[in-house]
Amino acid sequence: MRKGFKVIHLIIIFIVIILIILGFNFLFRYINYKKNYEPFKKIEKTDSKIILNGDYLTYVNIGESYEELGAYAYINGNDVSSNISITYYKDDKQVFSVDTRFVSDYVVKYKVNNMEATRVIIVCDRERPKFKTIDTLVLTDLEAINYDVNDGVEAIDNSGKVQILCDNSLGSLPGNYSITCRAYDPYGNVSVKKRLIKVINGIKFNYDNSLKITYPKGSNYVYKYSLDGGVTFINADRITTTYVNSGSVVAVVYLEDDLIMSNTYFIN
Numbered sequence: 001m002r003k004g005f006k007v008i009h010l011i012i013i014f015i016v017i018i019l020i021i022l023g024f025n026f027l028f029r030y031i032n033y034k035k036n037y038e039p040f041k042k043i044e045k046t047d048s049k050i051i052l053n054g055d056y057l058t059y060v061n062i063g064e065s066y067e068e069l070g071a072y073a074y075i076n077g078n079d080v081s082s083n084i085s086i087t088y089y090k091d092d093k094q095v096f097s098v099d100t101r102f103v104s105d106y107v108v109k110y111k112v113n114n115m116e117a118t119r120v121i122i123v124c125d126r127e128r129p130k131f132k133t134i135d136t137l138v139l140t141d142l143e144a145i146n147y148d149v150n151d152g153v154e155a156i157d158n159s160g161k162v163q164i165l166c167d168n169s170l171g172s173l174p175g176n177y178s179i180t181c182r183a184y185d186p187y188g189n190v191s192v193k194k195r196l197i198k199v200i201n202g203i204k205f206n207y208d209n210s211l212k213i214t215y216p217k218g219s220n221y222v223y224k225y226s227l228d229g230g231v232t233f234i235n236a237d238r239i240t241t242t243y244v245n246s247g248s249v250v251a252v253v254y255l256e257d258d259l260i261m262s263n264t265y266f267i268n
Helices: 004-036 040-047 141-145
Strands: 049-052 057-061 069-073 083-091 092-096 104-114 115-124 130-132 134-139 154-156 165-166 174-182 188-198 205-208 210-214 221-227 233-234 238-242 247-255 258-267
Touching: 004 210, 049 104, 049 165, 049 188, 069 104, 069 115, 130 188, 141 188, 210 221, 210 247, 210 258, 221 238
Parallel strands: 057 115, 134 188
Antiparallel strands: 049 069, 083 092, 083 104, 104 115, 130 154, 165 174, 174 188, 205 210, 210 238, 221 233, 221 247, 247 258
């Protein structure tokens, strides 16, 4: 009997221990549930603190307007956001506002009673210059000799300052030339653009039973052509028609006494 009685007591003690463990487990889950329950979360706002709207580190692109994001403030659970004073500082000196015309850093301080929060504003330039130029240009071989590849290339930037540099790979022989131009702003942003410059013959020939020669325009140019391979030359007008059925015609352009252009047309 005593042995059976002891077994019953051990079973009862075991059951009590199990019930205690289950009770603690239930209590732990209940407390954890309360912490995640919305009404319980509101208790956190009883703390006195300032909460920033947006990020502590705020970037503003140069030239854009800065809109104050503001903050919320709570004292003992009461919303006192309307009492926040906002002050701007640049280089540790108080300023009226954030000036986005120039790259710079600002500190914004939010204060109410004895509480304070800060925000850092970085006015930066992350925008590349934009090109404003003609993509394709046609030049005669004469024009290509003295053409500056930077002429006619324009770019704008939000900083108001742009430097343009184009590679000088332009030749005077007829053909297509790809010119790479780069626009730099003062803050290291770079844009790249390729232009196509087509160089054509400055002296044009058009043959239809007779040969029509068109010379480039120039107030001081002297036009001539030769029917004997360049031995003798005949004065010509800017647009000249010659009646030849075979051989070669050499057309030349002089500037004062200097030969600046020549081209040859062969008639079979």
